[in-house]
Structures are given as C-alpha cells and as structure tokens.
Amino acid sequence: MSEALEELKAENPSAYPPSIQAGIPKLGDTPKGWTRYRLGNLLHKVERPAKLVGTQTYQLVTAKRNRGGIVAREVLRGNQIKTKTQFYVEAGDFLISNRQISHGACGVVPASLHRAVVSNEYTAFQTAAALDPEFLNALSHSIYFQQTCFHSSIGVHVEKLVFRLEDWMGWEFDIPPLEEQRRIVALLRAWDETIEQTERLIAAKRRRKMALFQKLFSNLPKRPLLEAADVWFSGVDKKSRADETPILLCNYMDVFHNSRITSQIDFMRATASKSQIADNSLRKHDVVFTKDSETSEEIAEPAVVDEDIPNLVCGYHLAIARPWDGVGHGPFIAQAMRHQAIRWQFSRLANGVVRFGLTLEAIEQAELFLPSLPVQERIAAVLDAEDLMIEGLLKQAKILRVQQRGLMQKVLTGERQLDERFDDFAPSILASAVRHA
Known part of the structure; x- marks a missing residue:
C-alpha cells in the first residue's frame, strides 16, 4: 500500500533498503585480548x-x-x-x-x-x-x-x-579468544530462546482468540451495520493551512497498525476548518475503519477509540462508525468487524480497479453480528482482554529484540567483554534474562 511505503521511507530515508548497511567499514583499536x-x-x-x-x-x-x-x-x-x-x-x-x-x-x-x-x-x-x-x-x-x-x-x-x-x-x-566467543554465543542464544518462547506464546494466544471468536460469535444474529452505528466518511486531508485550527490527525496507518486508538500514538499534526473538526472529531468508543486501500482484503480494518483525546480528528481514507446509544457497543463492533465472515463481506462490497473502496451505498448493505447490548459488552470484554495480553507480549518481544541488538553490537565489537567471571554467573544471568526480559 502507498501509505505503508510512505511510512517506511519516513523511518528509513536512506536510498537503500533496511537490509543494507552502506556506511564505510572502520575498525577502532583492537580490544584488549583480541586479535586482528x-x-x-x-x-x-x-x-x-x-x-x-x-x-x-x-x-x-x-x-x-x-x-x-x-x-x-x-x-x-x-x-x-x-x-x-x-x-x-x-x-x-x-x-x-x-x-x-x-x-x-x-x-x-x-x-x-x-x-x-x-x-x-x-x-x-x-x-x-x-x-x-x-x-x-x-x-x-x-x-x-x-x-x-x-x-x-x-x-x-x-x-x-x-x-x-x-x-x-x-x-x-x-576476533576475541575462543572462550570469549563461546560466552558471547551463549549469551546471545539466551536472548534468541527467550524471544522464541515469547513468539510461541503469542502464537498460542492468537490461536486461543481465534477459537474464542468461533465460540462467541456462533449463532449470533446479524443485522444491518447501520442499525448499530451511524457511519460516515472523513474528508480531512493532511494539508495544513495557516487560517485553520491545529488538530491531531488520526490517519490510515494509525488505524492499520493499532487495534486501539490511544493517546500513546504519535499522531500527525495538521489543521482543519471548524466545520471539519465538528464533523470528524473522534470520541471514546467510536470505531474508525479503512474505507479504501490498494487491496480489497485491507478494507474495513477497524480500531476502536479507547479514550477521549482532545483535538483528535479522523483523517482521509477512513470512515467513522459511532454506535447508537443503547444499541451498539464500540469495542464489540470493532471486534465483530475482525471476524472472518464480516471481513469477506466488506471485501465483496468494495469495488475499484487500481484502488478498492467502499461507498455509502455499500455500507447500507453491510451487516454485523448484533446481539443485545449486554451480550455485546460481555463478548467485547473477553476479546479485549485477550488482545491486551497479546499486545503486552508483542511489546515484550519488541523490547527483547531491541535489547538483543544493542547487546550484540557491544559484545561483538569488544565494547563489553565477557571474561571468566561470566562462567561462574552465566546460569543465573541467563535465567534472569529469561525471567525479566
């Protein structure tokens, strides 16, 4: 998708892909005890x-x-x-x-x-x-x-x-002596094993959630989406004009990469007219979803607004579903839109050649699982709890990878050296790494 490429370029402005290290290779002083x-x-x-x-x-x-x-x-x-x-x-x-x-x-x-x-x-x-x-x-x-x-x-x-x-x-x-080489390998392997354990746990939690999806949504009635929420499309773009009001812009990638919209996201700064702000400001339990994309499979990717965030406005390429009071529950609507049957439905409703998109007429045809409000709240609570556990594990895995990369560069360059003292404490050090990483 073009938005993903734009984000990648912003994070990696080099002309080379992330797999390339194009800098000039330079060695400093040979670390003590090492050989060149x-x-x-x-x-x-x-x-x-x-x-x-x-x-x-x-x-x-x-x-x-x-x-x-x-x-x-x-x-x-x-x-x-x-x-x-x-x-x-x-x-x-x-x-x-x-x-x-x-x-x-x-x-x-x-x-x-x-x-x-x-x-x-x-x-x-x-x-x-x-x-x-x-x-x-x-x-x-x-x-x-x-x-x-x-x-x-x-x-x-x-x-x-x-x-x-x-x-x-x-x-x-x-190159360090063989004994230190083996210590370095043992230390890095401990991080690898911890990351692998975390990734296996993430996979198991995702399988559990899929099973819960099948169980919790089975035999639920379907009703038109518009009976659960009011839906409209945003027209706020990224352009900023001096005569407009500063806003935080919730854009396509914020929704595509997050199941929940929170104040922790680094939103784009932009401006909008007062009428645009009035029409497209987001509030807690709104569901924001992608209304167009380069593939039909990426249509209707949802994220629920998890908290009231001042000056947050929905951006272009997105739709807003605001639950009707007493009828729809935003967290449930977001979870229901992730169900495979609902995703297939939106893929079929999207049309286009170069870029696929939903129309308001297509939204009128869309259906959603819609049990009573108390049932929606109970289902959302169960699935949201699963998501929070998965998100926590994903953050843990990310932290482990960052720690590993930093540690790796230090021990492979000799900035940190592992002498024979490591051998005495290695079991406890590695066990601690696994427990507290």
Whole structure:
C-alpha cells in the first residue's frame, strides 16, 4: 500500500533498503585480548561437487536475507534441477549467497540440512581454528560485517550487485579468544530462546482468540451495520493551512497498525476548518475503519477509540462508525468487524480497479453480528482482554529484540567483554534474562 511505503521511507530515508548497511567499514583499536585477522586467514572456501543423478532426489536450501539463516527449499529430482552445477554443503559450513550477501543472506548450515545441495551462486566456508562457526554467525549481525559485504560488491542497482569474494577476504576483523566467543554465543542464544518462547506464546494466544471468536460469535444474529452505528466518511486531508485550527490527525496507518486508538500514538499534526473538526472529531468508543486501500482484503480494518483525546480528528481514507446509544457497543463492533465472515463481506462490497473502496451505498448493505447490548459488552470484554495480553507480549518481544541488538553490537565489537567471571554467573544471568526480559 502507498501509505505503508510512505511510512517506511519516513523511518528509513536512506536510498537503500533496511537490509543494507552502506556506511564505510572502520575498525577502532583492537580490544584488549583480541586479535586482528584478515578474513581470508579465518575462512577457507570448500567445494564438494555434486554429480546429479536424474532419478535421485536432492534437498535444496536457500540463505534468507537480513541474516535469517539457512533454510530448506524444495526437494527435487536431479532432472528437475535447472542449474546442473551443484555442490554439497555440510552441517557447520558458513554459507553465503553471492547475489544476496550484501542483504545479509548468510548463515551456518544446520544439522538438518547436512548434505543438501546449492548452486555455484553460493559459497561455503569452513573456519580456521581461531574462529568458532557459531561466533561467525553472530558476527554476521554486526554493522561492520554488513558494511564489508556491501563495500565488497559492485553494481548500479542495489538488487543486482556483484559480490567480489577476493575483496571481501581482504577486510580485517577483530576476533576475541575462543572462550570469549563461546560466552558471547551463549549469551546471545539466551536472548534468541527467550524471544522464541515469547513468539510461541503469542502464537498460542492468537490461536486461543481465534477459537474464542468461533465460540462467541456462533449463532449470533446479524443485522444491518447501520442499525448499530451511524457511519460516515472523513474528508480531512493532511494539508495544513495557516487560517485553520491545529488538530491531531488520526490517519490510515494509525488505524492499520493499532487495534486501539490511544493517546500513546504519535499522531500527525495538521489543521482543519471548524466545520471539519465538528464533523470528524473522534470520541471514546467510536470505531474508525479503512474505507479504501490498494487491496480489497485491507478494507474495513477497524480500531476502536479507547479514550477521549482532545483535538483528535479522523483523517482521509477512513470512515467513522459511532454506535447508537443503547444499541451498539464500540469495542464489540470493532471486534465483530475482525471476524472472518464480516471481513469477506466488506471485501465483496468494495469495488475499484487500481484502488478498492467502499461507498455509502455499500455500507447500507453491510451487516454485523448484533446481539443485545449486554451480550455485546460481555463478548467485547473477553476479546479485549485477550488482545491486551497479546499486545503486552508483542511489546515484550519488541523490547527483547531491541535489547538483543544493542547487546550484540557491544559484545561483538569488544565494547563489553565477557571474561571468566561470566562462567561462574552465566546460569543465573541467563535465567534472569529469561525471567525479566
């Protein structure tokens, strides 16, 4: 969607995608106890040619961008593999995609992919005795490592860079002793495991909510949406004029990325005429939803206004559903609009070619689950509680990732060093990280 691209550009004004680190690689002083090596003295290329047999099956792998690791692709017979020059990789190899290494496509081959095959667009390495492969995998997340990959590539388009392996082998790296490498790997692995546990819990909570949706909305009567709420479209745009009143503008992305509209959102500052403010000011329990988008699946994405926020005005591309007193409950309406059957309905009602949108005539045809008001309030309370738990876990996972990135850059550059004292306290430190992260 265009709004998402605009937001991405605002957050990342660089001409390069977030997977690229284009800065100049610079090393400072070598940390105490560490050793500076040329990369070519730490890695040696390995080639294990695979003579493909037409009737035999082979596991193919790929390196994910953004240092996402080495993962399985499809299993094909030899006569189905188009590129006939293939090589075996083994568990523990450090594998890079020559075409995508500037985007962080690299990682250690896991045991599950031992003896998989890759084309000559990949390069496999084994490490010298001074370098633990798992530490190298962690090192690939450092800004310096990423910068060396980019500056060892040439080309006029970021997606068509040619990687020059020999140039990359000439870069120097500061490497800690093996004992410290293993401590660093253990510490970062604890964060990985905590993040993974949190993500598994988020997935479980989402499955629970889906089950609750099926249970709570089963056998509920459907009525026209307009019997539950008054609905109108906003016409307030982002333009600011000196003769108008300052406002906070609730825009498309505020709704698309948040299930609840609260004062914690960083709203855009804009202006509007007095009549626009009177017609489009938001109040508690209003439901704001997307009325148009580049895909019909993103139509009618709802968010409920969770509190009264002074000077908050609904922006363009959005609709407002204000519940009728004694009939509709805003939090319930927002939850009901997330039900798959209701979402399919709005997708069918939207029309367009380049951009899909709802009309007021389509809104007149829209239906919503509409039990009695007390039932709406009880259902909303249950589902909102689930959402709050999921939101809390999402925030926790985000904090963990930020902590991990900050810690990673410090330990991989030697700004923070882990000596033998870490070995005595490691169990309690790692357990604490898991409990309190």
